Amino acid sequence: MPSIRPVSLPTDHAALDHIFRTTSGPSFKPEPAATISSHLFCHAYAALEPRTSLVLVDSSNTPVGYILGTPDTRAFASRWKREYAAGLDLAGIARPPDYAAQGLPRPADFESSLLDLLFNSPEELLNLHVPSREEPLAGTWGAHFHVDILPAYQRQGWGAAMVEEMCGALRAGGARGVHLGLEGRNEGAARFYARMGFRRAEVVLDGGASGEVGRMAGENGTVFMVKDLVEGV
Ligand SMILES: CC(C)(COP(=O)(O)OP(=O)(O)OC[C@H]1O[C@@H](n2cnc3c(N)ncnc32)[C@H](O)[C@@H]1OP(=O)(O)O)[C@@H](O)C(=O)NCCC(=O)NCCS
Known part of the structure; x- marks a missing residue:
């Protein structure tokens, strides 16, 4: 019978990696996107936030699922570069230049953009710059997490x-x-989160270009869902 326990590093690292690579979407499957994105969506959380990183383990204590989160997205973003990315060595993948600091144009290709998020602009990865007419998502609903099984x-x-x-x-x-x-097209996950008490964020994002609240522009535009953890948020 599986059970849930806190993450334990470095023992769980390989199993976390396997879960991420198995459950990630098609655009994250080829290398080097797979390696880079495993740090963006999985390993950084387990390393920086062990108190809010849990694993589902099988009867031999091997992780078969994880839920990795942070109670404070802003504080997490500010620690990311200094405490995680600075010491990270992606064997065979060169560190990108700090485009913004050097006045260079941001890269347009997918892999370079992922590297840029990892090493230079985690705030963007963590949606801290999502344009909202109301209070930013990370203000009122400051925590976030990723779950994969x-x-x-x-x-x-x-x-x-x-x-x-x-x-x-x-x-x-x-x-x-x-x-x-x-x-936007992950309707299964949206139904799962709705069952878990999440609702569509009632904020206008991206200047209202999508025509819906809580949704970014584009065919597969990111949908934001929120859940209050205490009364009177
Ligand atoms: C999404 C995921 C975390 C859900 O976990 P799970 O253990 O499969 O879900 P549960 O069995 O706990 O389901 C809880 C409820 O959500 C519903 N639900 C779960 N997945 C669903 C889906 N894909 N479509 C519709 N409803 C779903 C269940 O029916 C259940 O409802 P019920 O209480 O009325 O029976 C898991 O399926 C997963 O890891 N999927 C692949 C990766 C992924 O999509 N991660 C989320 C990315 S945002």
Whole structure:
């Protein structure tokens, strides 16, 4: 019978990597996007936020799912470069220049953009610059997390159990609300989060270009969902 426990590094590193690579979307499958994005969406969280990083383990104590979060997205972003990216060595992948600091144009290709997010602009990755007419998402709903479970363990209630436990951990870490962004066409995940008490963020994003609240422009525009963790957020 699987169970949920805190992440333990470095022991769990390989299993976290396997879960990320198995569950990530098609654009993150080829190298080097797979390696870079594993740090963006998985390893940085486990390393920087062990108190809000939980794993679902099988009977041999090997992780088969994870939920990785932070109670304070702004503080997390400010630690990211100094405490995580600075010491990171992606064997065979060169560090990008700091385009903005050197007055260079930002890269347009997918892999260079991912590297730029990892080493230069985690604030953008963490949606701290999502233009909102109202208060930024990370102000009112300052926490966020990522959850992924290997296919053999999906749809058995473990995702719900991990989200419940994570909400408690985020609350204990001082969070008043949690936000998350998902690809606009990931309707399954949207239904899952709705079952978990999340609702579409009622804020106008991207200057209202999508025509919907809580949604960025574009065919697969990111949809933002939020959940209050305490009363009166
Ligand atoms: C999304 C995910 C975390 C959900 O975890 P899970 O363990 O499979 O979900 P649960 O069994 O706990 O389901 C909880 C509820 O959400 C619903 N749900 C879960 N996945 C769903 C889906 N794809 N479509 C519709 N409803 C879904 C369940 O039916 C259940 O509702 P119920 O209580 O009425 O029965 C998991 O399926 C997963 O890792 N998927 C692949 C990666 C992914 O999409 N991650 C999220 C990216 S934003």
